[in-house]
Amino acid sequence: MKQVGTFNASYGVDKFGLKDLGTVFYNLHAPMLYEESIRRNEAVIMPGGPINAETGIHTGRSPKDKHTVRDATTEKKVWWGNNNALTPEQFDVLLQDFRKHAEGKDLFVQDLYGGADPAFRVKSRVITEFAWHSLFIRNLLIRPDKTELASYVPDLTIIDLPSFKADPKRHGCRSETIIALDFTRKIVLIGGTNYAGEMKKSVFTWLNWTLPEQNVMPMHASANVGDDGDVAVFFGLSGTGKTTLSQDPNRILIGDDEHGWGKEGVFNFEGGCYAKAIRLSREAEPEIYATTERFGTVLENVVFDTVTREPDFDCEEKTENTRVAYPLDFISNASRTGRAGQPKNIIMLTCDAFGVLPPIAKLDPAQAMYHFLSGYTAKVAGTEKGVTGPEATFSTCFGHPFLPLHPSIYGNLLRELIAKHSVDCWLVNTGWTGGKEGTGRRMPIRVTRRLLTAALDGSLNKATFRTDPYFGLAVPTSVPGVEPHILEPVKTWANKAEFAATAKHLVDMFRKNFVEFESHVDAKVRDAAPFSRIAAE
Numbered sequence: 173m174k175q176v177g178t179f180n181a182s183y184g185v186d187k188f189g190l191k192d193l194g195t196v197f198y199n200l201h202a203p204m205l206y207e208e209s210i211r212r213n214e215a216v217i218m219p220g221g222p223i224n225a226e227t228g229i230h231t232g233r234s235p236k237d238k239h240t241v242r243d244a245t246t247e248k249k250v251w252w253g254n255n256n257a258l259t260p261e262q263f264d265v266l267l268q269d270f271r272k273h274a275e276g277k278d279l280f281v282q283d284l285y286g287g288a289d290p291a292f293r294v295k296s297r298v299i300t301e302f303a304w305h306s307l308f309i310r311n312l313l314i315r316p317d318k319t320e321l322a323s324y325v326p327d328l329t330i331i332d333l334p335s336f337k338a339d340p341k342r343h344g345c346r347s348e349t350i351i352a353l354d355f356t357r358k359i360v361l362i363g364g365t366n367y368a369g370e371m372k373k374s375v376f377t378w379l380n381w382t383l384p385e386q387n388v389m390p391m392h393a394s395a396n397v398g399d400d401g402d403v404a405v406f407f408g409l410s411g412t413g414k415t416t417l418s419q420d421p422n423r424i425l426i427g428d429d430e431h432g433w434g435k436e437g438v439f440n441f442e443g444g445c446y447a448k449a450i451r452l453s454r455e456a457e458p459e460i461y462a463t464t465e466r467f468g469t470v471l472e473n474v475v476f477d478t479v480t481r482e483p484d485f486d487c488e489e490k491t492e493n494t495r496v497a498y499p500l501d502f503i504s505n506a507s508r509t510g511r512a513g514q515p516k517n518i519i520m521l522t523c524d525a526f527g528v529l530p531p532i533a534k535l536d537p538a539q540a541m542y543h544f545l546s547g548y549t550a551k552v553a554g555t556e557k558g559v560t561g562p563e564a565t566f567s568t569c570f571g572h573p574f575l576p577l578h579p580s581i582y583g584n585l586l587r588e589l590i591a592k593h594s595v596d597c598w599l600v601n602t603g604w605t606g607g608k609e610g611t612g613r614r615m616p617i618r619v620t621r622r623l624l625t626a627a628l629d630g631s632l633n634k635a636t637f638r639t640d641p642y643f644g645l646a647v648p649t650s651v652p653g654v655e656p657h658i659l660e661p662v663k664t665w666a667n668k669a670e671f672a673a674t675a676k677h678l679v680d681m682f683r684k685n686f687v688e689f690e691s692h693v694d695a696k697v698r699d700a701a702p703f704s705r706i707a708a709e
């Protein structure tokens with residue numbers, strides 16, 4: 173077996189039971205990964221230097237194909253209501269089949285860290301079939317230096333073989349695609365999908381499993397920090413604006429997607445960003461745009477001219493979910509350490525395609541918990557097959573696909589931290605205004621940014637607030653630089669009766685969704701539900 177690159181020679185992939193391989197490439201940097209991915213026809217080079225890969229049928233994550241091994245350790249701890257189980261025997265067969273499938277192949281290994289805080293990091297060795305996947309995960313996670321690599325022994329091993337096809341009968345899964353996590357053996361197996369995001373979200377899932385026990389809150393959230401050291405955390409589901417809004421020219425970016433919050437403050441799990449490329453605009457998002465024109469960036473499913481290779485970011489022919497993955501140091505105002513102090517503000521982002529939620533509202537601690545456990549956003553028509561109008565999604569803790577433990581565990585951790593550090597919480601709607609999707613328009617980024625600036629600099633706390641009649645939230649009546657009517661959704665709708673009906677419909681969906689959490693929270697949080705608060709007042 174030929175081994176190339178820098179690594180701990182006494183800890184090769186043979187330790188993982190991989191044998192009869194072709195060449196194993198360890199910790200290659202971008203130049204050699206470019207050469208290998210071009211040689212293998214995995215990707216093309218784009219103007220300015222990024223590579224661009226196509227992922228075929230899987231252009232997003234496959235949450236339904238994610239499985240967790242149910243054994244004596246996980247049995248009592250995992251939230252099985254949310255996680256598909258595999259038996260240890262099924263996992264064993266799968267692991268053997270992965271090893272067999274790897275035989276004769278060249279493999280790429282990256283020895284990385286998940287977690288900028290050394291006390292809480294997971295040493296994640298990611299073994300991939302594709303050179304471009306190796307560059308992707310190298311961009312996304314934290315890269316140890318050369319001396320650290322010499323003694324690197326992984327805590328967690330991820331093996332990602334897109335050409336592997338799972339067999340539901342043999343492996344206990346659902347389709348040819350599988351993401352199997354064995355928390356006890358510290359192994360993740362990814363097969364039957366080319367979507368690179370599965371790898372990074374597996375590390376996130378691992379940290380969601382291990383950190384609560386150490387009193388660290390794992391968060392599906394972006395984060396940035398102001399000149400005064402004031403940290404802002406932005407929770408939100410996919411497409412709500414975590415990446416876009418954490419990138420703020422006046423603040424230092426900590427990270428765009430996954431963070432931990434412990435005694436010492438907030439820390440990034442990652443060392444890179446994974447931004448959406450669809451309709452990416454040089455004017456609205458100059459820093460992110462600039463990463464698409466340089467060597468080392470990985471583009472996913474971006475449509476381009478076959479001769480000039482010019483990208484067409486407006487084209488969603490392959491998918492809405494086109495992506496750009498780059499290391500944090502491609503952003504000029506990004507943190508070098510990935511660590512910062514205690515949050516002063518928490519923003520819960522939602523993309524309300526019903527156009528009912530106000531563009532910003534202040535949340536009291538009980539309302540913050542209610543909205544955290546609800547995890548509301550809406551899917552827009554067209555992003556998934558069969559979605560023709562806005563569709564409500566409730567994903568608890570703003571990330572149910574990544575939660576091995578019951579939401580109440582994360583909820584309680586967050587609640588204590590918010591109380592301890594007197595954090596101000598806000599709900600921000602980056603979705604529709606002036607009507608629901610179809611009639612209205614998306615909230616201008618300029619407006620959202622203006623509202624966030626006012627929240628983060630403390631000035632919004634001094635505003636006059638009205639109470640939203642449906643959600644019971646405190647909504648500012650005026651914010652400098654923002655047209656006042658946009659702060660009151662009903663005023664932006666031409667048809668007031670339709671607004672009332674749509675608002676009521678959304679309230680009903682919130683209430684129905686929260687039923688499963690009612691027994692896990694106290695009366696204050698239950699009373700933070702839309703409408704019930706109004707009845708109580």
Ligand SMILES: Nc1ncnc2c1ncn2[C@@H]1O[C@H](COP(=O)(O)OP(=O)(O)O)[C@@H](O)[C@H]1O
Nearest residue numbers: 410411412413414415416448602615616617620
């Ligand atoms: N008001 C707004 N706030 C945030 N993003 C917006 C807004 N209007 C449009 N967008 C677009 O919505 C998308 C938000 O996606 P992104 O920031 O990648 O979300 P996430 O990181 O939470 O998945 C981007 O494509 C952005 O350009």
Ligand SMILES: C=C(OP(=O)(O)O)C(=O)O
Nearest residue numbers: 233369409410411429446
């Ligand atoms: C990487 C992802 O995260 P987000 O869309 O939240 O940026 C994803 O959902 O695959």
Ligand SMILES: [Mn+2]
Nearest residue numbers: 414415429446
């Ligand atoms: Mn993002």
